[in-house]
Amino acid sequence: MPDLTALETAFETAGHRLTRPRRALAELIEARDGAFSAADLVADAQGRRLGIGRATIFRAIELLEEIGALERIDLPTGEHAYVPCGPAHHHHVVCRRCSRSVEIGDLGLGALARDIARKTGYRIDVHRLELFGLCPDCQLASVPA
Amino acid sequence: MPDLTALETAFETAGHRLTRPRRALAELIEARDGAFSAADLVADAQGRRLGIGRATIFRAIELLEEIGALERIDLPTGEHAYVPCGPAHHHHVVCRRCSRSVEIGDLGLGALARDIARKTGYRIDVHRLELFGLCPDCQLASVPA
DNA sequence: CGTCCAATCGAGACTGTGTATCACTTGGTT
DNA sequence: AACCAAGTGATACACAGTCTCGATTGGACG
Numbered sequence: 001m002p003d004l005t006a007l008e009t010a011f012e013t014a015g016h017r018l019t020r021p022r023r024a025l026a027e028l029i030e031a032r033d034g035a036f037s038a039a040d041l042v043a044d045a046q047g048r049r050l051g052i053g054r055a056t057i058f059r060a061i062e063l064l065e066e067i068g069a070l071e072r073i074d075l076p077t078g079e080h081a082y083v084p085c086g087p088a089h090h091h092h093v094v095c096r097r098c099s100r101s102v103e104i105g106d107l108g109l110g111a112l113a114r115d116i117a118r119k120t121g122y123r124i125d126v127h128r129l130e131l132f133g134l135c136p137d138c139q140l141a142s143v144p145a
Numbered sequence: 146m147p148d149l150t151a152l153e154t155a156f157e158t159a160g161h162r163l164t165r166p167r168r169a170l171a172e173l174i175e176a177r178d179g180a181f182s183a184a185d186l187v188a189d190a191q192g193r194r195l196g197i198g199r200a201t202i203f204r205a206i207e208l209l210e211e212i213g214a215l216e217r218i219d220l221p222t223g224e225h226a227y228v229p230c231g232p233a234h235h236h237h238v239v240c241r242r243c244s245r246s247v248e249i250g251d252l253g254l255g256a257l258a259r260d261i262a263r264k265t266g267y268r269i270d271v272h273r274l275e276l277f278g279l280c281p282d283c284q285l286a287s288v289p290a
Numbered sequence: 291c292g293t294c295c296a297a298t299c300g301a302g303a304c305t306g307t308g309t310a311t312c313a314c315t316t317g318g319t320t
Numbered sequence: 321a322a323c324c325a326a327g328t329g330a331t332a333c334a335c336a337g338t339c340t341c342g343a344t345t346g347g348a349c350g
């Protein structure tokens with residue numbers, strides 16, 4: 001059973017069935033190459049008449065999130081988006097135009113969080129850093145001068 | 146017209162009318178002393194039979210956010226919460242039990258963002274850092290040993 | 291390779307958050 | 321006191337995400 005994409009493999013290695021809808025969704029997500037909303041995925045699936053139900057799409061997203069193959073991003077608008085990623089602790093830089101994103105490592109944030117814990121007295125369990133801007137391509141495209 | 150709370154003052158100085166519903170909401174928010182959801186505020190208002198419409202509550206939250214007197218927090222659960230704050234750039238540490246929160250300054254994050262921009266080639270416009278954990282009080286309360 | 295069943299699915303009802311509309315009210319200015 | 325733009329409440333609406341349930345299926349096992 002070769003030719004499994006990263007997300008398909010993620011389903012399998014986490015001990016979940018590799019069903020037809022899940023394969024199709026993995027493909028759609030990987031074809032997007034960047035952050036996407038649940039609505040994007042629903043639209044993609046409907047557009048290709050794959051016959052995949054809305055609930056299945058939300059369930060797949062939820063599952064991939066639990067597995068750690070997908071992470072939820074909170075856009076500045078308040079909407080949710082999801083971006084494929086590896087399981088290690090990291091953060092994302094998301095292009096606000098094309099939604100392509102890159103992972104960045106911890107970059108000293110863990111130490112910063114400890115520092116903040118010490119100063120505030122809080123015990124910090126979770127931190128989230130998200131950065132938004134323009135990717136190199138979109139910078140070029142938006143500076144016609 | 147003395148005795149204006151911080152949020153009431155925020156409405157006024159931003160050039161908006163200080164109406165009865167807005168005063169009441171400012172009071173409710175300040176009484177909460179921490180992060181709250183829109184639903185919390187709706188419940189508070191209904192509980193006190195203030196006769197304030199749902200739409201008015203959402204409009205007040207939106208307005209306070211524009212003014213910079215309130216900031217939206219994206220909880221790890223995906224829900225939205227709001228926390229009163231000053232207009233300067235800062236971040237929040239939120240207690241996941243009691244929702245009380247403290248502001249922290251930039252703490253070198255601006256420099257970190259520039260560093261990330263250089264490494265990734267992205268032009269970074271917005272960054273958001275949110276930290277969640279237990280405040281000192283809730284740590285005490287949850288360690289009965 | 292056929293059986294089997296727990297995992298999964300699709301359809302559609304439902305909940306909750308947030309927005310839009312519109313006729314009515316009111317703060318605050320003159 | 322009069323005026324009117326800003327604001328309000330009721331209500332309908334749009335959309336994200338969840339739940340239920342009967343039907344389907346992946347893949348394990350013989």
